[in-house]
Amino acid sequence: xxxxxxxxxxxxxxxxSRYLQLVRLVAGEGATLAGFGEEDRDRIELAVVEGFTNVIxxxxxxxxxxxxxxxxxxxxxxxxxxxxxxxxFVDPSxxxxxxxxxxxxxxxxxxxxxxxxxxxxxxxxxxGGTTLVLEKRRRPNEGVPR
Amino acid sequence: xxxxxxxxxxxxxxxVEGQVDMHTSPELRVKLRENLxxxxxxxxxxxxxxxxxxxxxxxxxxxxxxxxxxxGGRLRLCGLAPAVKNLFKLSNxxxxxxxRATREDAVK
Numbered sequence: 001x002x003x004x005x006x007x008x009x010x011x012x013x014x015x016x017s018r019y020l021q022l023v024r025l026v027a028g029e030g031a032t033l034a035g036f037g038e039e040d041r042d043r044i045e046l047a048v049v050e051g052f053t054n055v056i057x058x059x060x061x062x063x064x065x066x067x068x069x070x071x072x073x074x075x076x077x078x079x080x081x082x083x084x085x086x087x088x089f090v091d092p093s094x095x096x097x098x099x100x101x102x103x104x105x106x107x108x109x110x111x112x113x114x115x116x117x118x119x120x121x122x123x124x125x126x127x128g129g130t131t132l133v134l135e136k137r138r139r140p141n142e143g144v145p146r
Numbered sequence: 147x148x149x150x151x152x153x154x155x156x157x158x159x160x161x162v163e164g165q166v167d168m169h170t171s172p173e174l175r176v177k178l179r180e181n182l183x184x185x186x187x188x189x190x191x192x193x194x195x196x197x198x199x200x201x202x203x204x205x206x207x208x209x210x211x212x213x214x215x216x217x218g219g220r221l222r223l224c225g226l227a228p229a230v231k232n233l234f235k236l237s238n239x240x241x242x243x244x245x246r247a248t249r250e251d252a253v254k
Binding site for chain 1: 169198202204209228233236
């Protein structure tokens with residue numbers, strides 16, 4: 001596996017869904033720079049959009065003017081993403097997806113994050129809000145970092 | 147995101163372009179509902195120009211599938227990019243929807 005470049009991205013967004021496309025592109029470009037292939041880039045993009053959406057909906061109850069910080073680093077072959085909010089701390093034990101055999105709208109976001117990432121964790125942060133941690137390991141046969 | 151509506155000899159075709167997420171799915175929902183209220187059959191949604199759908203977009207399509215079933219209509223999707231198709235697989239919805247490879251096949 002080629003050596004990974006030293007990537008560290010930080011961005012701060014308002015909690016508005018208009019930024020979802022930009023959030024997806026930031027995470028996707030970070031993944032490509034770090035040498036992740038197209039399939040994993042797609043998965044990382046999906047996970048970060050689901051995470052950002054959940055922050056707007058659940059941590060901020062739909063408020064559109066609250067801060068969300070995105071941090072992306074790539075230590076030791078792992079893409080490490082954090083979404084930091086200052087909203088209501090979300091008890092991880094209460095974050096569940098609906099059963100997949102129930103075909104109805106909603107309730108899939110957490111399932112999709114867990115299906116696409118190697119690590120999905122919720123931590124209480126110093127602001128009293130939640131830090132969502134998403135990690136994806138690079139596969140040994142993936143391309144050279146750009 | 148942009149949605150273009152085209153009349154078919156029978157039914158209607160919705161051509162979706164761009165990203166379907168929490169921000170844009172309400173617009174798709176409005177276009178779908180307009181045609182569901184008219185009991186269009188089939189209702190064909192062409193996703194060829196959609197690079198990305200999230201769970202909000204999926205929820206919108208599930209609502210449409212359930213609504214079309216209430217009047218005995220059919221909802222068909224076509225032109226799914228690999229990332230979009232993978233989303234349907236991850237959500238266990240690949241066999242629930244009528245998914246066609248091409249628009250030509252979907253509008254038959």
